Amino acid sequence: MATVTLSHVTKRFGGVTAVRDLGLEIRDGECFSLLGPSGCGKTTTLRMLAGFEDLDEGEIRVGDRVFSNSARRYYLPPEQRDFGMVFQAFAVWPHLNIFDNVAFPLQIKGLSRADIQAKTRRALADTGLLKVQHAFPGELSGGEKQRIALARAIAINPQVMLLDEPLSNLDPKLREEMRFEIKDLQRRLGFTIVFVTHDQAEAMAISDRMLVMRDGVLQQVGSPIEIYEKPSSRFVFSFIGLSNFLPMEDRDGRSYVQGAPEAGPLEAPRPTGAAGPTWTLASRPTHIDLSAEGGLRGTVLRRVYLGEVVEYRVRVGPHELRIQKGARDQVFEEGAPVGLTFRRCLGYAESSES
Amino acid sequence: MRPRRFGTAELLLLLSILILVVVVAIPILLIFWNAFVVEGKPDFLRALALLKEPDTLEALKNSLVIAGGTTVLSTIIGVFFAWLVSRTDLPYKGTMKVLFLVPFMLPSFIGALAWKILLSPRGGHINRLLMDLFHLEDPVFNIMSLGGIIAVETMYLFPFVFIQVSGALERMDPTLEEAARISGAGLFTITRRITLPLMMPSILAGALLVALYSLAHFGVPAILGTERNIFIIPTKIYEKIYASGGNFEAIRTGTMLSSILVLSAAAILYIQSLVLSSGRFQVISGKSMRPMVLKLRGLKWPLLILSVVYIALTVVLPTVTIFLVGTLKTYGLAFKLENMTFDNFTYILFKWELTRDAIWNSFYLSLSAAAVTMLIGTLISYVLVKTKIRGKFLLEFLGVLPFSVPGTVIALGVILMWSGRFGVNLYNTAWIIFVAYIARYMAFALKSTSAALEQVHDSLEEAARACGASKWQAMKDVVLPLIKPGMVAAFFLIFLPALRELTTSVLLYGPHTRTIGVAIYTLNEDGETVYAAALAAIALVIIVLGQLLIKRVTRAKIESA
Numbered sequence: 001m002a003t004v005t006l007s008h009v010t011k012r013f014g015g016v017t018a019v020r021d022l023g024l025e026i027r028d029g030e031c032f033s034l035l036g037p038s039g040c041g042k043t044t045t046l047r048m049l050a051g052f053e054d055l056d057e058g059e060i061r062v063g064d065r066v067f068s069n070s071a072r073r074y075y076l077p078p079e080q081r082d083f084g085m086v087f088q089a090f091a092v093w094p095h096l097n098i099f100d101n102v103a104f105p106l107q108i109k110g111l112s113r114a115d116i117q118a119k120t121r122r123a124l125a126d127t128g129l130l131k132v133q134h135a136f137p138g139e140l141s142g143g144e145k146q147r148i149a150l151a152r153a154i155a156i157n158p159q160v161m162l163l164d165e166p167l168s169n170l171d172p173k174l175r176e177e178m179r180f181e182i183k184d185l186q187r188r189l190g191f192t193i194v195f196v197t198h199d200q201a202e203a204m205a206i207s208d209r210m211l212v213m214r215d216g217v218l219q220q221v222g223s224p225i226e227i228y229e230k231p232s233s234r235f236v237f238s239f240i241g242l243s244n245f246l247p248m249e250d251r252d253g254r255s256y257v258q259g260a261p262e263a264g265p266l267e268a269p270r271p272t273g274a275a276g277p278t279w280t281l282a283s284r285p286t287h288i289d290l291s292a293e294g295g296l297r298g299t300v301l302r303r304v305y306l307g308e309v310v311e312y313r314v315r316v317g318p319h320e321l322r323i324q325k326g327a328r329d330q331v332f333e334e335g336a337p338v339g340l341t342f343r344r345c346l347g348y349a350e351s352s353e354s
Numbered sequence: 355m356r357p358r359r360f361g362t363a364e365l366l367l368l369l370s371i372l373i374l375v376v377v378v379a380i381p382i383l384l385i386f387w388n389a390f391v392v393e394g395k396p397d398f399l400r401a402l403a404l405l406k407e408p409d410t411l412e413a414l415k416n417s418l419v420i421a422g423g424t425t426v427l428s429t430i431i432g433v434f435f436a437w438l439v440s441r442t443d444l445p446y447k448g449t450m451k452v453l454f455l456v457p458f459m460l461p462s463f464i465g466a467l468a469w470k471i472l473l474s475p476r477g478g479h480i481n482r483l484l485m486d487l488f489h490l491e492d493p494v495f496n497i498m499s500l501g502g503i504i505a506v507e508t509m510y511l512f513p514f515v516f517i518q519v520s521g522a523l524e525r526m527d528p529t530l531e532e533a534a535r536i537s538g539a540g541l542f543t544i545t546r547r548i549t550l551p552l553m554m555p556s557i558l559a560g561a562l563l564v565a566l567y568s569l570a571h572f573g574v575p576a577i578l579g580t581e582r583n584i585f586i587i588p589t590k591i592y593e594k595i596y597a598s599g600g601n602f603e604a605i606r607t608g609t610m611l612s613s614i615l616v617l618s619a620a621a622i623l624y625i626q627s628l629v630l631s632s633g634r635f636q637v638i639s640g641k642s643m644r645p646m647v648l649k650l651r652g653l654k655w656p657l658l659i660l661s662v663v664y665i666a667l668t669v670v671l672p673t674v675t676i677f678l679v680g681t682l683k684t685y686g687l688a689f690k691l692e693n694m695t696f697d698n699f700t701y702i703l704f705k706w707e708l709t710r711d712a713i714w715n716s717f718y719l720s721l722s723a724a725a726v727t728m729l730i731g732t733l734i735s736y737v738l739v740k741t742k743i744r745g746k747f748l749l750e751f752l753g754v755l756p757f758s759v760p761g762t763v764i765a766l767g768v769i770l771m772w773s774g775r776f777g778v779n780l781y782n783t784a785w786i787i788f789v790a791y792i793a794r795y796m797a798f799a800l801k802s803t804s805a806a807l808e809q810v811h812d813s814l815e816e817a818a819r820a821c822g823a824s825k826w827q828a829m830k831d832v833v834l835p836l837i838k839p840g841m842v843a844a845f846f847l848i849f850l851p852a853l854r855e856l857t858t859s860v861l862l863y864g865p866h867t868r869t870i871g872v873a874i875y876t877l878n879e880d881g882e883t884v885y886a887a888a889l890a891a892i893a894l895v896i897i898v899l900g901q902l903l904i905k906r907v908t909r910a911k912i913e914s915a
């Protein structure tokens with residue numbers, strides 16, 4: 001069983017706490033993403049999993065086996081963890097050809113020649129590299145280099161795969177393709193994936209479950225749907241997709257936009273999560289309807305045609321909102337007054353991101 | 355725009371080509387001409403016959419042994435120390451790294467002088483000490499041998515390998531090693547199968563530089579070998595030219611040997627460019643993360659002591675020796691306070707015309723050569739990097755020449771060119787040394803100014819033009835300020851080595867145009883060991899002050915930027 005368990009994991013660099021009291025269980029065979037802005041501690045977490053960093057506090061277990069334990073100062077060296085790992089900058093060895101790159105971990109294990117041949121060819125076939133096995137990495141494209149790194153990582157048939165922003169050095173089209181290939185490999189070979197990324201769309205597309213981190217602190221764990229539909233904080237809401245925030249205040253049992261009483265009261269009921277007389281309304285650009293009459297009153301500032309959708313910038317008092325409508329919906333001119341209705345919105349007590 | 359046949363760019367190109375032809379190309383051509391052409395006809399057989407003379411053959415063999423031995427030894431020491439300071443938890447790594455670069459700034463012929471004082475078979479202080487202590491009949495060490503020359507050359511040349519390899523180790527993407535680690539490999543396997551092969555181009559590049567320098571160096575073999583009849587190509591050339599008073603056969607032998615030097619230097623540089631351009635070994639760094647560090651555990655302190663002892667033996671001991679010997683009233687006296695005096699230094703600095711002149715000559719020659727070479731280098735680099743005109747390939751070819759011409763060859767070339775054959779006779783004047791310095795250090799100027807110019811993207815100049823600046827204004831207000839650090843670097847890269855130059859000057863000096871290097875060398879030849887050491891001590895002080903000045907200047911640059 002390759003269940004990966006982290007308990008009370010803390011890591012400090014000098015005076016900075018990179019990861020703070022992280023507790024987590026990554027289930028056998030799932031694809032789990034660590035998501036967050038750069039410097040949030042996600043890469044440090046992965047490197048602690050791999051054994052490249054010691055822990056200042058806490059324990060890491062895989063199945064029943066302890067891999068790292070700070071209290072006992074016990075750390076299984078990276079080379080004995082039997083993980084597969086793919087690095088952001090590929091880290092394919094330029095002095096070895098493709099075959100030798102992929103065969104390396106098998107040679108280290110001391111397998112027989114025939115075994116090495118067979119397993120290397122399997123990994124090369126699985127990643128579509130058989131044709132170029134005698135080429136050197138310098139002759140190949142970024143996408144192919146990443147395939148070499150993948151092939152090398154799956155060659156020993158690991159139970160756990162660690163992927164450190166493996167797609168961020170690829171162009172967007174290739175990135176999408178590789179995403180599917182990684183998922184496909186996982187389905188066939190059944191390993192657990194721990195995937196580090198700063199790209200929320202990538203995390204949503206690939207993960208069974210994901211974690212959002214910020215400044216070394218876990219913000220939320222859940223499936224992509226849970227996290228997109230019910231962000232636990234204003235930070236997660238803004239990180240996980242396009243977002244609009246409006247500061248609200250309650251008077252006489254109704255909610256008004258702060259600084260814009262003339263826009264009228266909010267017609268929808270006050271969302272749960274909003275406590276106190278002032279709160280923040282959060283909504284996605286696609287979840288707001290526009291109409292000529294009624295709703296929260298605003299003015300169209302700009303209109304941009306984006307093909308399938310039309311994007312409006314609408315001013316409400318001192319605030320500006322981003323709203324996306326279908327290209328075939330009713331069109332509003334720049335400068336025209338419009339009414340806003342929130343089909344879906346959430347409320348947060350925090351007034352700003354910090 | 356009106357069509358132009360011949361504009362500023364063409365003029366600059368022509369000027370650059372002309373300078374390189376006069377300063378470098380013709381002298382080299384004259385060497386080959388003299389070596390292989392007799393009375394207007396090519397004659398390779400006679401040239402080969404000259405090479406078969408026993409003494410030239412011996413010099414060729416010695417060159418091969420010394421260059422080979424120095425290269426192998428420097429590579430081993432350089433790689434080991436580079437690995438120690440960048441891949442282990444050696445204490446005081448940072449300090450040690452700086453210390454390993456110190457031998458770079460010490461002139462090797464001064465080191466050779468110190469080692470001769472310490473380890474010459476009969477008179478060497480250490481030898482005498484050991485013989486007294488253990489009542490030995492024979493000296494223990496003989497530095498005046500092939501092995502001794504190799505050892506001393508290695509002390510001052512290994513930093514070439516050290517710099518290349520430690521730089522490459524630091525630039526290397528650490529995930530390349532981590533990937534091997536997560537694949538199950540231990541540190542030893544990673545070093546053998548990943549790190550060392552990836553470092554190979556840097557190791558080779560450093561080793562080839564060592565080979566190039568040990569082949570072309572005059573000072574160490576001259577001081578340690580000549581007395582014992584051990585000659586290598588540069589010292590043989592010197593002997594031929596000097597002993598024979600300019601007879602034709604001697605010059606022919608000299609030019610033959612020079613041709614061999616040029617061709618081997620060109621071969622070495624060609625191999626180096628092949629090694630460095632093979633993209634297979636590119637190890638671009640990704641995120642800057644701390645590389646894996648080997649824990650030395652019990653070996654930590656022994657290895658630190660080894661490094662410190664190495665520095666003490668190769669840097670401190672020779673330097674102290676030079677200073678101490680420089681204070682002796684007479685050479686051979688014991689190092690006691692009553693035998694020491696500062697008078698030697700004041701005599702050399704202020705009273706003795708020979709040494710006073712030498713210091714002054716070195717100063718104004720290296721200052722003017724550095725300034726002029728830097729300006730010419732900037733001009734040529736500008737044409738090479740920034741212009742697109744026909745005929746540039748000619749300049750590109752000529753621009754490679756200065757890199758492959760050893761100092762001895764340049765000296766012989768300028769002798770052939772400026773001794774009245776073409777109507778100008780500069781022989782025995784300071785001008786001939788000045789011309790030779792320009793040729794010798796052109797490579798340095800070209801390297802750092804072209805690197806600086808390549809950093810200045812064309813769009814910066816174009817942006818200035820788009821804002822209404824003329825070509826000249828864009829040059830003056832945008833390009834020049836941006837490449838100024840490169841020009842300053844070029845100046846110092848020439849000024850400091852020129853200040854202590856020996857290989858070229860020793861073939862060109864006249865009665866009143868000794869340089870510091872030449873003065874130290876001739877004083878030593880004449881048995882004036884104390885004055886040689888005192889002048890060497892003064893030279894060391896000047897060099898150290900110069901290095902500190904550079905640090906100051908370049909740091910001020912960085913801070914103001």
